[in-house]
Amino acid sequence: MPTREVIAAGGSGLQIDLDVAGEMTIVRPAGWLSASTSADLGNTLLHCLSDQPSAVLVDLTQLRIARMPVLDIFTKAARSAAIWSGVPLLLVAQPAMARQLHAISIKRYAQVHPTMDTAIAAAEQSPPRTMTVRRLDNEPRSARTCRRHVARTCEDWGHGRLTEAAVAVSDELVGNGLRHSVGALTHRLELRRESLTVAVTDHAPAPPIPIEPAAGEIQTHGYGLKIISAHAAAWGSTPTTTGGKTVWVVLR
Numbered sequence: 001m002p003t004r005e006v007i008a009a010g011g012s013g014l015q016i017d018l019d020v021a022g023e024m025t026i027v028r029p030a031g032w033l034s035a036s037t038s039a040d041l042g043n044t045l046l047h048c049l050s051d052q053p054s055a056v057l058v059d060l061t062q063l064r065i066a067r068m069p070v071l072d073i074f075t076k077a078a079r080s081a082a083i084w085s086g087v088p089l090l091l092v093a094q095p096a097m098a099r100q101l102h103a104i105s106i107k108r109y110a111q112v113h114p115t116m117d118t119a120i121a122a123a124e125q126s127p128p129r130t131m132t133v134r135r136l137d138n139e140p141r142s143a144r145t146c147r148r149h150v151a152r153t154c155e156d157w158g159h160g161r162l163t164e165a166a167v168a169v170s171d172e173l174v175g176n177g178l179r180h181s182v183g184a185l186t187h188r189l190e191l192r193r194e195s196l197t198v199a200v201t202d203h204a205p206a207p208p209i210p211i212e213p214a215a216g217e218i219q220t221h222g223y224g225l226k227i228i229s230a231h232a233a234a235w236g237s238t239p240t241t242t243g244g245k246t247v248w249v250v251l252r
Contacts, residue, residue: 016044023054024123030062033070042073049085050238050246055123059116060093071104078109083234084197084248086190088126090119131190138178138185146174146187153189162196162251165231169249172224173200180204199248207237208247
């Protein structure tokens with residue numbers, strides 16, 4: 001996996017190494033985390049979460065911070081994971097850094113471990129996720145196949161009340177991916193507590209944008225985001241590390 005280097009103002013650099021351990025992604029930032037480098041690290045974490053590994057482990061032992069507020073990027077990433085990703089985010093930190101993380105209430109969203117070995121062991125003990133992941137060929141019949149799958153899965157999980165919304169949202173996300181992307185799509189349906197996440201990953205980097213008709217023009221397409229917004233408790237689009245994106249919608 002790639003190595004990224006960010007040079008902050010004044011020449012202070014942050015290097016971000018990405019690696020894998022089995023089905024887990026390991027992020028190793030080294031150098032100074034400052035206001036000018038924190039956004040890149042935060043985006044890297046979100047991209048890794050969007051890729052849906054079994055866990056994202058962040059080794060902070062080589063990281064130095066310029067000011068306490070920059071640590072908020074870890075809270076934001078962990079909160080985002082809790083809302084839509086479902087991927088556990090675990091941090092590895094030495095005692096001084098761990099105390100700073102606990103001071104910003106990170107434990108509400110992510111675990112902090114003293115070593116990478118203990119973090120990996122904890123990730124391996126994470127409870128199984130209730131979800132389905134399907135690869136969809138880039139062809140029209142995939143939309144129909146996906147609608148049937150979503151309806152059946154909602155009923156099987158005892159959440160028939162969400163069937164209509166889940167089918168409508170899935171249809172829009174898959175249809176958008178078929179129109180604007182090349183290659184196969186990945187559809188994920190995940191149940192967590194009383195919320196249902198619908199997510200579609202494609203190879204097109206551009207996020208979805210609303211289409212508004214010109215004055216006097218009748219709108220004949222582009223209703224997708226309006227349909228999604230009408231059903232969603234939360235939704236968004238997150239880039240993947242491979243240059244595509246995941247569009248996700250949380251239903252309740």
